Amino acid sequence: MTVLDAKVERLETDEATGYTAFRLGSFTFRRDEYFAHISWPKGNHIIEIDRFLRATVRDIGWGFFYGWIFFDDVFGTTNHYGTVDVFAGSYDKGCKDAGIDHLETFTAEAVSEAFTAISQDWISQGYDPLNAPLETGTPIGPKGPERTDPLLRAFIAADRMLGLPGDKPVRSDASGFPVNRAFADLDFDLPDVECEPGFEGQLHAINLFDHIARSDVTWNPSISAVTRANICCVTSEEHMLPVIHGNDRNEWFIQLSDEIHWNIADKNSGAPRGRIVMKAGDVCAMPADIRHQGFAPKRSMLMVMENGTPGLEQRYASGELKPYPVDFG
Ligand SMILES: [Fe+2]
Structure with a gap:
């Protein structure tokens, strides 16, 4: 397995929408008002933007999780615990048969940095991809004010076993976590x-x-x-x-x-x-x-x-x- 020594690059910013395009290895990522567009040397793909962003922030937040994260049937990542494959069509019969599938391996850090940069640029105030759709705004449309709060929920470590003296009350009405x-x-x-x-x-x-x-x-x-x-x-x-x-x-x-x-x-x-x-x-x-x-x-x-x-x-x-x-x- 060849691990590419690549880092995310910022490409041009679209004047009409305000969104910046990015490159990681030979994958490029662009968004418009409705969709994410991913391209690689032999092919390209389109994903509805809400789905793309909800997948991206979880992939980063989960540390690429175990195994495969498919954003949809075509695009996704595979975790090798230290390195991460970014693939397009590699597990899709149609893409394989057409010979347009593509896979590159990066350090986990490089993929995490790339997905974080994309998320920060493509997510505006009023939309939180970690919330249920009924509990947040929409990501469609041109770029709005950038969010200033963390895109990812940091893990809060308990000081002790939950509920024992010395543990902080992590979730309660008082700490701003009402029952859903x-x-x-x-x-x-x-x-x-x-x-x-x-x-x-x-x-x-x-x-x-x-x-x-x-x-x-x-x-x-x-x-x-x-x-x-x-x-x-x-x-x-x-x-x-x-x-x-x-x-x-x-x-x-x-x-x-x-x-x-x-x-x-x-x-x-x-x-x-x-x-x-x-x-x-x-x-x-x-x-x-x-x-x-x-x-x-x-x-x-x-x-x-x-x-x-x-x-x-x-x-x-x-x-x-x-x-x-x-x-x-
Ligand atoms: Fe699973």
């Missing part, structure tokens, strides 16, 4: 905690539903609990996952409330493999050889469990491990 409108009908009872003598003050429990209900973002982790390679993320999900995620390992989903519809396809070809509707209490393991996209008609709560063991992606890719975690029967 979609969860206004929930009761948030506090759990009963009964300690054995000698353990008072060391054991605590919170109502996780209360915490997730106050998340102001969608399809972006609200809490991540990391124990060695075990990663547990809870999120609130509304509208559609703005990317199609291609797994490089199993990924466990526990649906905590409401429902999410998932389209599941072959990772390499995009050929449909299944549709599932997960309702509250359902558990599933997304296999390591698929791509998937979720649709949440109403804001819902989802818990995602990942195995972050380094090198796991190679053990799945080589066939050493089966693409699914359990054999039944």
